[in-house]
Amino acid sequence: MRVMAQTAMVMTLDKCIGCHTCSVTCKQAWTNRAGTEYVWFNNVETRPGQGYPRRYEDQEKWRGGWTLNKRGNLQLKSGNRLQKLFGIFASPVQPELDDYYEPWTYDYENLVASPATDDFPVARPKSLITGKDTKVEWSANWDDDLGGTANTDEKDPILQKIREQSEEQIRLEFEKTFMFYLPRICEHCLNPSCMASCPSGAIYKRSEDGIVLVDQDRCRGWRQCITGCPYKKIYYNHKSGKAEKCTFCYPRVEVGIPTVCAETCVGRMRYIGIFLYDADRVTEAAATPDEKDLYEAQLDILLDPNDPEVIRQARADGIAEDWLEAARKSPVYAMAKELRVALPLHPEYRTMPMVWYVPPLSPIVDLLRDQGHDGENPDVLFGAIDSLRIPVEYLAELFTAGDTEVVTNVLRKLAAMRSYMRDLTLGNEPDESIAEAVGMTGSQIQQMYRLMAIAKYDERYVIPTAHLEEAHGLEEMGCSLDVDGGPGMGQMGGLGEASGRPTPVAIENFNALRARQTSEDPTGNSQLAGRVNLLNWDGQGNPDGLFPAEQGGQGDAGGRR
Amino acid sequence: MSSVVDILLWGVLPYVVLLVVIGGTIWRYKYDQFGWTTRSSQLYESRLLRIGSPLFHFGILAVLVGHIVGLIIPKSWTDAVGMSEHLYHIVALSTGTFAGIGTFVGLALLIYRRRKTGPVFMATTNNDKMMYFMLVVTLIAGLATTIISVFDHSVPNYRETVSPWFRSIWILQPDVGAMAAAGLSFKVHVLFAFALFMAWPFTRLVHAFTAPLHYLFRPYIVYRSRDRVTRSGSVPVRRGWDPVGTQDRDRGVRRGGSTRREKAPSGR
Numbered sequence: 001m002r003v004m005a006q007t008a009m010v011m012t013l014d015k016c017i018g019c020h021t022c023s024v025t026c027k028q029a030w031t032n033r034a035g036t037e038y039v040w041f042n043n044v045e046t047r048p049g050q051g052y053p054r055r056y057e058d059q060e061k062w063r064g065g066w067t068l069n070k071r072g073n074l075q076l077k078s079g080n081r082l083q084k085l086f087g088i089f090a091s092p093v094q095p096e097l098d099d100y101y102e103p104w105t106y107d108y109e110n111l112v113a114s115p116a117t118d119d120f121p122v123a124r125p126k127s128l129i130t131g132k133d134t135k136v137e138w139s140a141n142w143d144d145d146l147g148g149t150a151n152t153d154e155k156d157p158i159l160q161k162i163r164e165q166s167e168e169q170i171r172l173e174f175e176k177t178f179m180f181y182l183p184r185i186c187e188h189c190l191n192p193s194c195m196a197s198c199p200s201g202a203i204y205k206r207s208e209d210g211i212v213l214v215d216q217d218r219c220r221g222w223r224q225c226i227t228g229c230p231y232k233k234i235y236y237n238h239k240s241g242k243a244e245k246c247t248f249c250y251p252r253v254e255v256g257i258p259t260v261c262a263e264t265c266v267g268r269m270r271y272i273g274i275f276l277y278d279a280d281r282v283t284e285a286a287a288t289p290d291e292k293d294l295y296e297a298q299l300d301i302l303l304d305p306n307d308p309e310v311i312r313q314a315r316a317d318g319i320a321e322d323w324l325e326a327a328r329k330s331p332v333y334a335m336a337k338e339l340r341v342a343l344p345l346h347p348e349y350r351t352m353p354m355v356w357y358v359p360p361l362s363p364i365v366d367l368l369r370d371q372g373h374d375g376e377n378p379d380v381l382f383g384a385i386d387s388l389r390i391p392v393e394y395l396a397e398l399f400t401a402g403d404t405e406v407v408t409n410v411l412r413k414l415a416a417m418r419s420y421m422r423d424l425t426l427g428n429e430p431d432e433s434i435a436e437a438v439g440m441t442g443s444q445i446q447q448m449y450r451l452m453a454i455a456k457y458d459e460r461y462v463i464p465t466a467h468l469e470e471a472h473g474l475e476e477m478g479c480s481l482d483v484d485g486g487p488g489m490g491q492m493g494g495l496g497e498a499s500g501r502p503t504p505v506a507i508e509n510f511n512a513l514r515a516r517q518t519s520e521d522p523t524g525n526s527q528l529a530g531r532v533n534l535l536n537w538d539g540q541g542n543p544d545g546l547f548p549a550e551q552g553g554q555g556d557a558g559g560r561r
Numbered sequence: 562m563s564s565v566v567d568i569l570l571w572g573v574l575p576y577v578v579l580l581v582v583i584g585g586t587i588w589r590y591k592y593d594q595f596g597w598t599t600r601s602s603q604l605y606e607s608r609l610l611r612i613g614s615p616l617f618h619f620g621i622l623a624v625l626v627g628h629i630v631g632l633i634i635p636k637s638w639t640d641a642v643g644m645s646e647h648l649y650h651i652v653a654l655s656t657g658t659f660a661g662i663g664t665f666v667g668l669a670l671l672i673y674r675r676r677k678t679g680p681v682f683m684a685t686t687n688n689d690k691m692m693y694f695m696l697v698v699t700l701i702a703g704l705a706t707t708i709i710s711v712f713d714h715s716v717p718n719y720r721e722t723v724s725p726w727f728r729s730i731w732i733l734q735p736d737v738g739a740m741a742a743a744g745l746s747f748k749v750h751v752l753f754a755f756a757l758f759m760a761w762p763f764t765r766l767v768h769a770f771t772a773p774l775h776y777l778f779r780p781y782i783v784y785r786s787r788d789r790v791t792r793s794g795s796v797p798v799r800r801g802w803d804p805v806g807t808q809d810r811d812r813g814v815r816r817g818g819s820t821r822r823e824k825a826p827s828g829r
Contacts, residue, residue, distance in 0.1 A: 081777050088773075089618040090603065090611045097604050097680075129605070130679045196781035199773030204785040215785075217594035220771050221601050238684065241600035241765075282782075466787065 003303060003314040004279045005323055006190065006210035007248055007272065007463070008332045009262065010342045011183055012358040012452055014414070015269035018181035020044050020141065022261035022270075026185075029260045030247070035239025037103035037128045040140045041246035042261045044183045048156040048394070049143040053099040056232040057346070058157040063093050064230030065193050065349030066286065074287045074350065076196055078227050084197060091223050095232065101138040103128040129238075146179050158397045165393075178389040180360045182398070185261060186233040186246035187345065187353030188212045190277060190301070191286040194245075197228025203243075208466070209274070210354065211248045219243050230349040254466035262461065271451070273330030273462045274323065275354070276303040276314060286350045291401040294347040301352075302337050305330070326464035331451055332356065339440070339448050341410050343399035358452070359399055359407055361414040362389040376422045378434045381415040413438045413448070420445045563737045570752070571740040575730045578755045585762030586770060599768040605680040609670055617667025623660035624703075627653070632727045636720045646718075654707065661704050668696060692764040695757045702750040709746045716744035723747050 026042035045051045059065060063078040078084065078093065106123035114121030127134035143149050154160065188205075192212055195203040202218035203225060205211070214225075214234070221241040225234045234245045249259035253272075257263065262270035278301045285297040303310045305327035314324055327333065335342040335358065342356035364384055365375035373380045385408060386392065392404045392411070400406040416438040423430045424446075435442045451459070532545045563572075589597065603610055631653060639649055672693055675681050710716050726740035740748075761767065 085773070085776060090607065090614040092611075094603055094607065096607055130683055132679070191782065195783055198783075199776040200771065201773075201775070201779050201783055204783040206787045207784045208787045217597075219598065220768055220773070221598035222773060223601055223603060236601070236604050238602070238604050240595070241598035242595075 001281075001303075001310075001313050002279045003276050003310060003317045003319060004207065004210065005319055005327065006275045006277055006354055007188065007253060008210075008275050008336075008354040008356065009185070009259075010271040010273075010332045010335045010356045010358065012269045012271075012342075013180055013182065013360040014358065015267040016044070016181040016183060016360075017267055018044055018046065018145065019266055020144075021264050021266055022183055023140070025260045025264040026246075029249070031244075033239075035237040036235065036244060038097065038100045038140075039235040039237070039244065041233070041235075042183065042185045043140050044144075044181050045141070046144050046146055046149070046179055047182050047398070048159050048179065049146070049149055050152060050155050052101075052140045053095045053232050054138070055099075055155055055157055056095075056230075059230055059349070061093065062095070062227065062230070062232070064228060064232065065346075065351055066191070066196075067350070068287060068289065072287065072289060074191075074283060076193055076228060077230075078197065078224075084224055085199065088199065088222055088224070091227055094223055094226050097129065098138075101140060101142070102134060104134050104136055146177065149179075158394060161397060162391070162393050178362065178391070178394075180362075180390055182357075183261070184231065184233070184345070185259075185355060186212065186248070187231055187351065187355045188246075188248055189354060190279075190282045190298075190352035191350065192229075193349070193351050194225035194229040194234050197224040198222070198243075199224055203234075206250075209250075209253070211250050211253070212245070213247060213250070214243050214245055216240075216242050216244075230346065230351065231353075253463055256463045256465040258461040258463060268460065271331040271335065271455075271460050273332040274327050274464065275330065275333055275336075276305050276310060276319070276324075276327050277301050278303055282352060286352055291348040292403040294350065295344065295400050295403070295406060298344055298347060298352050299337055299340075302333065304337075305333065320464075320467060323464045326462050329462045331455065331460060331462060334447065334451060339413070339444060339451075341413055341448065343406065343410065345398060346401075347399075348401035357399060358414070359395045359410055360390060361385075361411050364388060364415070365418065376419050378416060378419040378431075378437065381419060382412055382437070385411045385415060409438070413440060416440070417445050417449055417452070421449050563741055567737050567741040570748075571726060572735045572737045574755060575735065578758050579730075581759045582761060585759075586767065589762050589767060597767055597771065598765070600684075600765050602675075602681045602684055605684070606674060606678045609674040609678075613667050613670030613674060615667070616663050617671055620660050620664030620667055623656070624664055627657050627660060631657075631720070632724050635724070635728070654711070658707060661700070661707065665700055665704065668693075668700065672697070688764055692760065692766060695753065695760055699750065699753040699757045702746070702753050706744070706746040706750050709744070716746070717742055719743065719747055723751070 022042050023040055023044055027040060030041055031037075031039040040052065043052050051057060056062060056064075059077060065077050066074050067077045069075040076084065079087065104125045104127055107126050108123050110121050111123050125134050125136050126132065143152060149156075188211055190210070192203070192205065195205065195212065198219075199222045200218050200220045202215040202220070204213060204215060206213065219242040221236075221243070223236055223243065225243050226232070226236055228234075234243050236242075237244050249261075252259060252263075258270070258272050262272055281301045285301045286294075288294050288297040303314075305311070305314075305324060311324060332342070336356050341358050343359060344353045344356055346353065364381065367389070368375035368380055368384055375381070388411070392407050393402075395407045396402050396404040416434050420430060420434045420442065430442055432442050435445050440448075531548070532543055537543070537546070636646075675685055675689075675693075706719075710719070722739050722743035726736045726743070729736035729739070740751075
């Protein structure tokens with residue numbers, strides 16, 4: 001047994017309202033740069049829908065993740081090492097820009113610069129790739145809220161699969177349709193296939209916290225990781241020629257604050273904590289023969305942080321006490337393993353993903369009440385789960401490789417929580433039989449209720465900090481995204497933009513401040529060019545541009561004296 | 562007796578080229594790891610790339626092997642195993658022409674794609690254009706040597722001129738006379754190749770030097786400690802003999818002070 005720590009996330013899908021705040025704040029923080037216009041480290045998909053990039057779940061086409069070879073060993077679905085190397089000159093199944101979308105902006109300039117005409121000036125969409133006029137036809141969430149899904153639902157790989165299997169028509173007619181939101185970030189897998197695909201060995205998993213990162217200096221742009229990742233969460237920066245991915249906001253997590261997407265989630269549906277897992281058994285677990293056993297295998301390698309044997313081994317493997325403490329308080333461990341309500345996304349890819357989801361219980365209570373039932377009566381609730389609006393089969397294809405029983409059990413727990421807590425709230429004796437019916441105890445249900453309904457900031461995010469004694473190492477640590485337009489913008493090596501060493505943050509800050517103080521006014525008022533913006537002036541000394549330049553010509557003739 | 566020009570071209574220039582290639586590569590590797598990439602354009606277009614790129618790359622690898630065999634194996638060796646000169650040339654010519662034409666067609670396809678696909682052309686730098694130019698002229702000159710040798714039998718056999726000269730470079734005894742006696746087409750090809758090699762470390766061609774053959778042997782899953790990650794950042798990797806202690810001050814020194822010393826307020 002070798003104990004390692006893994007930073008992980010749980011998302012409770014019932015609480016996702018599909019507002020895309022996580023996507024937007026993530027983009028502002030990380031991919032608001034040239035070369036990553038089309039990149040969303042965090043995106044929110046409406047399911048059913050095609051996802052982003054389109055139909056990424058169709059692994060027969062995209063060949064992401066792992067498969068078992070004839071001898072029962074793990075092998076990349078896109079081929080063995082030799083096959084990967086032979087395909088390096090033209091990656092056989094890499095998605096093109098059209099599979100994501102062509103990023104665009106609008107010609108806003110025209111709105112203010114247009115001469116007076118009879119018609120209103122318009123801002124035409126311009127492609128950010130070619131700079132030419134473009135027609136906006138797709139985006140990262142084009143089919144948001146089922147927009148157009150009635151016409152494209154055939155293209156949802158999961159719907160297709162369920163239809164083939166069950167021959168049953170899943171209704172997408174307006175009155176009978178269903179939908180829910182699925183926010184996705186990098187899964188920071190225990191057995192990442194992107195990493196295994198990387199010819200350069202530039203993708204690595206940090207041994208302290210399990211965050212998967214791309215070493216921007218060692219990435220050579222062979223782009224095999226893009227094929228390798230079944231979630232298509234590695235992106236190619238077409239300007240720098242390097243792969244980029246979600247960083248789990250490691251600069252934030254290192255100091256104990258949650259990722260941007262979690263921090264800004266208005267539904268408070270994200271939980272961050274750590275797992276302890278047995279690194280020696282990851283490959284074995286990922287090679288479990290039956291896909292439907294993968295969920296159990298994945299749970300199995302997560303170690304109990306209260307087990308003295310685990311604690312002893314964790315100490316021997318150099319895990320600090322505060323990390324062990326965090327592991328004991330971890331909300332993700334509680335939801336994934338103790339309560340068993342959080343499920344991994346697509347365990348059948350065999351990557352051991354570490355972002356978990358509590359599947360959505362459809363708005364079932366209201367529905368039952370409208371039908372004249374007691375919506376919180378456990379018998380009624382349990383019975384209704386099999387006929388939920390969101391088909392259990394669909395959820396099972398997402399979270400348990402098609403095993404509907406696991407999903408049903410989770411949904412029954414969520415329903416049981418409602419019934420059990422109703423008695424408590426009304427001041428009645430709690431009915432323990434409700435808890436027992438779903439294999440839980442009353443206190444477990446209350447723990448689950450507390451976590452899911454009222455957990456405060458420090459209960460939702462239990463993030464041990466990186467160690468102080470390592471602080472010097474972290475200081476000025478290069479950000480993997482210190483590239484043109486990013487935090488380290490302004491660097492310019494001898495071999496064109498984005499070449500050369502990243503600029504240290506302190507120097508960048510200094511340059512940025514100077515640029516802000518002296519740059520042209522954003523409104524384009526050239527008279528103010530080079531002038532100090534007094535709002536940013538630190539009150540010290542007399543920098544250039546504090547006073548207007550001495551005027552030539554007329555000003556000279558006038559009464560300057 | 563060799564002329565001054567011959568000595569400069571075939572005695573001095575090869576070492577200048579070697580110096581630039583080796584020195585330039587080391588410099589780039591140390592200075593510009595972030596720019597060291599294939600800069601693949603497959604995201605924009607892959608239909609033509611799927612044909613052109615493998616054709617070019619496998620072709621040029623075959624050409625490389627052909628050059629190594631032709632330049633390194635002395636004539637006496639093939640004579641010793643009883644291979645006639647005629648047979649040798651038939652083999653060399655057939656495989657070489659095959660590889661050369663494959664490379665050429667691949668390169669032509671890639672250049673066509675680069676020019677005709679809007680986003681790919683937008684992403685083409687001047688550096689790329691120069692690189693393509695040098696690749697093309699070197700390749701054409703190389704194909705020309707083959708064609709000229711086939712039709713013009715007065716051209717001296719390269720195995721008695723270019724090859725001995727090439728081998729002599731590596732033992733630091735350049736046989737200037739041998740190369741001076743070679744046919745003009747060979748000389749032109751070699752000079753274009755020199756120019757290409759000198760540009761090599763400063764173009765995207767450097768990706769060839771990091772061909773990922775170690776992928777065949779490394780473990781699938783890579784763990785790396787956060788502590789050692791600093792090598793990718795702006796804090797320089799410390800050498801073993803550096804003193805232990807606070808290292809944040811040396812940044813300003815290394816950057817020539819301009820970053821730390823702000824312009825002193827002049828006061829009024």
